[in-house]
Amino acid sequence: MLQKMYDWIDERIDITPIWRDIADHEVPEHVNPAHHFSAFVYCFGGLTFFVVVIQILSGMFLTMYYVPDIENAWKSVYYLQTEVAHGQIVRGMHHWGASVVIVMLLLHTLRVFFQGAYKKPRELNWIVGVLIFFVMLGLGFTGYLLPWDNKAYFATQVGLEIAEQVPLIGTQLKTLLAGDASIVGAQTLTRFFAIHVFFLPAALFGLLAAHFILIRRQGISGPL
Amino acid sequence: MHRGKGMKFVGDSRISSEKTSQIPKDYSEYPGRTEAFWPNFLLKEWLVGAVFLVGFLCLTLAHPSPLEGMADPTDAAYIPLPDWYFLFLYELLKYEFASGDWVLLGILGIPGIVFGSLLLAPFLDNGPGRRPHQRPIAVGMMILALIGTIWLTYTSASHVDWEARAEANKPVPQSSVTIDTDHPGYAVYENSCMTCHGGELEGGPAAPTLVGTEHSAEEIADIAVNGTGSMPAGIFTGSDEELEQLADFIVTVNESAE
Numbered sequence: 001m002l003q004k005m006y007d008w009i010d011e012r013i014d015i016t017p018i019w020r021d022i023a024d025h026e027v028p029e030h031v032n033p034a035h036h037f038s039a040f041v042y043c044f045g046g047l048t049f050f051v052v053v054i055q056i057l058s059g060m061f062l063t064m065y066y067v068p069d070i071e072n073a074w075k076s077v078y079y080l081q082t083e084v085a086h087g088q089i090v091r092g093m094h095h096w097g098a099s100v101v102i103v104m105l106l107l108h109t110l111r112v113f114f115q116g117a118y119k120k121p122r123e124l125n126w127i128v129g130v131l132i133f134f135v136m137l138g139l140g141f142t143g144y145l146l147p148w149d150n151k152a153y154f155a156t157q158v159g160l161e162i163a164e165q166v167p168l169i170g171t172q173l174k175t176l177l178a179g180d181a182s183i184v185g186a187q188t189l190t191r192f193f194a195i196h197v198f199f200l201p202a203a204l205f206g207l208l209a210a211h212f213i214l215i216r217r218q219g220i221s222g223p224l
Numbered sequence: 225m226h227r228g229k230g231m232k233f234v235g236d237s238r239i240s241s242e243k244t245s246q247i248p249k250d251y252s253e254y255p256g257r258t259e260a261f262w263p264n265f266l267l268k269e270w271l272v273g274a275v276f277l278v279g280f281l282c283l284t285l286a287h288p289s290p291l292e293g294m295a296d297p298t299d300a301a302y303i304p305l306p307d308w309y310f311l312f313l314y315e316l317l318k319y320e321f322a323s324g325d326w327v328l329l330g331i332l333g334i335p336g337i338v339f340g341s342l343l344l345a346p347f348l349d350n351g352p353g354r355r356p357h358q359r360p361i362a363v364g365m366m367i368l369a370l371i372g373t374i375w376l377t378y379t380s381a382s383h384v385d386w387e388a389r390a391e392a393n394k395p396v397p398q399s400s401v402t403i404d405t406d407h408p409g410y411a412v413y414e415n416s417c418m419t420c421h422g423g424e425l426e427g428g429p430a431a432p433t434l435v436g437t438e439h440s441a442e443e444i445a446d447i448a449v450n451g452t453g454s455m456p457a458g459i460f461t462g463s464d465e466e467l468e469q470l471a472d473f474i475v476t477v478n479e480s481a482e
Contacts, residue, residue, distance in 0.1 A: 027265040029256030034268065043272055050273050054280070074294040078395060081291055088288050093280070095289030100280060102309045113345065113366055116354030123346035130343045137309070144307050150393055153295035154304035162317075162331050184297070224355055 021216060030223035042220075044108035051101040052208070056201070058094040066146070068193035070186045073148035098140055105133055117221040125214040132207045135200055142196040148189060156192070157184050292393035305384065312373045315380035338369055396426055402480050409473025412466045416448070416459060425477055431455065434474055441471040 010016055029035050031042040065084060067076040080087035109129065112118055118126035145156040164174040171181055177195075179187025232241040259265050296302075306314050313335060316322050322330025341348055349362035356363045403424055404410065413421075420431035427433035439447065445467050451457040460467060 023262040023266075025261050026258040027261050028258050032257075032259055032265065033272075034259075035257055043269075046269060047273070047276055050276065051280075054277075070295075074291075074395075077291060081289070089281075089284055092284035092287070092289045096280070096284050096287070099308065100283075110366075110370075114356055114363065116349075116356070116359065118346045119350075119352070119354055120346075126346050127343060130339075130345075134339070140307055140309060147291055148295045149292035149395070150295055150299060150302055151292050151305060153297065154302050155306045158304045158314075159306070159310075165327055165331055167328065221354075 031220055041111045044104055044111055048101060048104040048108050051097050051104055054093055055097045055101060058090050058097065061090050062094055063197065068190055070148060070189055073146065073189060077147045098143060101136060102140065105136060109133065115224060122218055122221065125211060128207055128210050128214065132204065132211065135204045135207060139196060139200050142192045145189065145192045146196060160184060290390060291395055293395045311380040312376035315376040403477065407473045407476065409469035412462060412470040413473055435478065437478060441475050444474050445471040
């Protein structure tokens with residue numbers, strides 16, 4: 001039955017090459033922890049992606065309750081945390097995932113760095129990876145404000161003051177992020193929400209796609 | 225295989241006119257025991273993922289995510305603190321050479337150089353050797369940067385009393401009660417109870433909230449005189465009539481809250 005369905009689709013849109021590109025490849029011995037336990041360092045990248053998936057899913061569920069508005073943002077988070085069934089777990093996953101993803105990214109980056117795996121021909125993939133790291137830090141910074149509690153508010157204020165000190169474009173940069181040259185308020189929360197939920201994830205998906213396409217094209221680096 | 229400029233295609237398709245194989249390269253250049261990604265290796269990856277997920281969920285269950293009180297822009301005494309992975313940048317700005325007149329060095333110069341060289345690492349470290357001992361400068365710089373980051377994060381975090389901070393910033397449940405200040409018991413409450421139990425019966429560091437109490441009026445009157453738990457006896461000093469008004473006031477507030 002499944003085979004018939006596959007054939008039916010394959011006859012029309014020729015998915016076998018796509019399938020082969022994605023999944024049909026060999027895993028060399030030196031990255032397989034079943035053969036060399038020390039190869040567990042090659043898991044860090046995959047686990048980073050796993051945490052990113054957790055972040056995306058838990059974030060999607062959080063937006064079912066979250067209200068990006070200064071009157072209700074904190075209340076909606078508090079309600080989610082105290083009243084909604086398993087709300088604490090969903091928010092906990094998103095909160096801790098934000099930290100774990102940074103840790104896993106760091107471990108993955110260090111693995112690639114110390115193995116010199118970014119050398120020719122993989123320079124571009126390293127650059128894409130570092131850009132993913134920057135996008136993640138941006139997601140951490142914008143997501144920190146969203147619960148609209150004291151630590152979020154004041155940390156964001158400090159962050160925006162730092163942005164303001166950038167020469168030439170400082171004020172414009174702050175206004176772009178905060179929605180106002182001096183007030184950190186309703187506009188700021190809405191902008192950070194938009195950046196956190198739409199702009200940065202869009203950039204992240206693009207970069208992740210490039211990261212994965214490049215690694216499938218170039219293959220994993222050989223053993224040292 | 226011919227790539228890039230000068231490539232020839234079949235008609236207007238994306239298929240190269242030179243015959244190339246669609247099959248990704250195998251790893252026969254690495255002698256050893258290769259394994260099929262699908263399904264053998266993927267299953268192992270999922271097992272690792274499952275173990276990781278269990279550990280992650282244990283962390284989530286053991287430590288509920290913190291939430292402080294609702295943002296209060298007028299709270300001038302609040303000491304801001306970023307999330308832990310920004311602490312090293314925050315700490316850097318405390319050094320003299322990275323603040324005041326030199327702040328540009330702190331916010332752009334040093335982080336710019338560090339993150340810029342991270343981004344451009346393949347071009348700065350462009351020799352052929354991959355082993356760490358073949359590129360001592362790159363590896364040395366990375367270890368220095370790592371030690372620096374860990375040191376800055378540690379210094380910043382060690383100055384903070386995290387538990388006291390969490391305790392002081394606990395969220396106060398939004399009070400939905402209406403306080404009838406004309407109630408005769410309110411004046412009594414103001415005199416005897418408000419210092420500890422708060423202006424809206426919301427409680428404070430020394431006393432619990434009175435909203436949602438399950439005590440009856442008589443029990444409230446008894447507690448006001450004789451104390452309970454950590455509340456000492458003899459806090460209420462007044463006539464019996466005032467005591468009755470006080471108990472009635474607290475019960476009324478609780479009724480209005482429901």
